[in-house]
Amino acid sequence: RGKRAFIAGIADDNGYGWAIAKSLAAAGAEILIGTWVPALNIFESSLRRGKFDESRVLPDGSLMEITKVYPLDAVFDSPEDVPEDVKANKRYAGSSKWTVKEVAESVKEDFGTIDILVHSLANGPEVTKPLLETSRYGYLAAISASSYSFVSLLKHFVPIMNPGGASISLTYIASERIIPGYGGGMSSAKSALESDTRVLAFEAGRKHKIRVNTISAGPLRSRAAKAIGFIDMMIDYSTENAPLQKELSAEEVGNAAAFLASPLASAITGAVVYVDNGLNAMGVGV
Numbered sequence: 001r002g003k004r005a006f007i008a009g010i011a012d013d014n015g016y017g018w019a020i021a022k023s024l025a026a027a028g029a030e031i032l033i034g035t036w037v038p039a040l041n042i043f044e045s046s047l048r049r050g051k052f053d054e055s056r057v058l059p060d061g062s063l064m065e066i067t068k069v070y071p072l073d074a075v076f077d078s079p080e081d082v083p084e085d086v087k088a089n090k091r092y093a094g095s096s097k098w099t100v101k102e103v104a105e106s107v108k109e110d111f112g113t114i115d116i117l118v119h120s121l122a123n124g125p126e127v128t129k130p131l132l133e134t135s136r137y138g139y140l141a142a143i144s145a146s147s148y149s150f151v152s153l154l155k156h157f158v159p160i161m162n163p164g165g166a167s168i169s170l171t172y173i174a175s176e177r178i179i180p181g182y183g184g185g186m187s188s189a190k191s192a193l194e195s196d197t198r199v200l201a202f203e204a205g206r207k208h209k210i211r212v213n214t215i216s217a218g219p220l221r222s223r224a225a226k227a228i229g230f231i232d233m234m235i236d237y238s239t240e241n242a243p244l245q246k247e248l249s250a251e252e253v254g255n256a257a258a259f260l261a262s263p264l265a266s267a268i269t270g271a272v273v274y275v276d277n278g279l280n281a282m283g284v285g286v
């Protein structure tokens with residue numbers, strides 16, 4: 001039987017999540033997607049209208065099939081956590097069962113088990129503010145959406161993950177080096193995500209034989225990255241200074257994720273794997 005993957009954090013065809021879905025589909029996996037509730041309508045209607053058909057083409061010429069799209073808001077674990085104003089918001093009221101716990105239950109009901117869990121989401125309301133000007137609210141919101149969201153997803157999905165399964169998240173070098181402009185506590189959130197990768201690798205490995213890794217990806221012009229405001233500069237910087245002087249494609253990250261999710265990586269867990277043209281290894285720009 002082919003593997004089944006749940007990928008949280010796809011709302012268009014520009015980001016890392018989409019590229020990971022494609023690489024996993026090309027390797028024969030069945031694709032389930034979790035899409036942020038406010039982005040769900042436009043994503044689903046674009047899918048239906050064929051807006052993504054060109055980017056659904058796999059290396060063998062076939063189109064990637066998406067078996068099901070689930071609405072998801074990864075900052076809420078269960079219905080009790082959802083505040084009234086969110087419940088009343090019409091974009092949220094139009095969908096149901098989108099808290100992490102409910103999505104895991106729906107996937108279990110629909111498919112029984114999964115093999116691969118991908119976390120490709122982040123959010124920091126104050127990302128454009130320096131850390132020194134970040135509010136407590138902004139900082140905690142960044143951690144909630146970008147770090148705890150992974151803990152919560154793994155916690156709720158691990159019971160339906162087959163032994164030998166794998167989970168992957170996406171991180172950024174701002175966790176360990178100073179990247180001015182990556183503010184609002186997002187650098188802190190990525191540090192937490194990387195630390196949690198190690199601890200969760202231990203816990204999920206011992207208890208469930210699940211591997212946990214994170215990919216430290218180079219810059220990509222995704223929707224989320226454009227919102228930060230310095231993405232073109234980061235891409236130029238990388239092309240100028242990295243050992244491999246080419247623009248990073250989302251597909252290269254997708255392929256690394258497919259490798260990490262596969263039995264080829266059966267002894268790799270708790271790792272931060274750089275997929276960044278080697279930029280992380282440089283000490284100075286030249």
Ligand code: NAI
Binds near residue numbers: 221
């Ligand atoms: P993206 O915009 O394609 O993906 C982010 C997704 O997160 C969006 O689909 C958004 O709807 C979703 N999202 C936000 N809040 C959510 C919530 N509460 N619940 C569920 N979904 C939510 O952008 P990108 O850049 O592909 O981001 C994917 C991952 O890659 C993120 O973790 C990001 O930090 C990471 N990354 C991105 C880099 C880049 O240069 N684009 C570099 C290194 C890491």
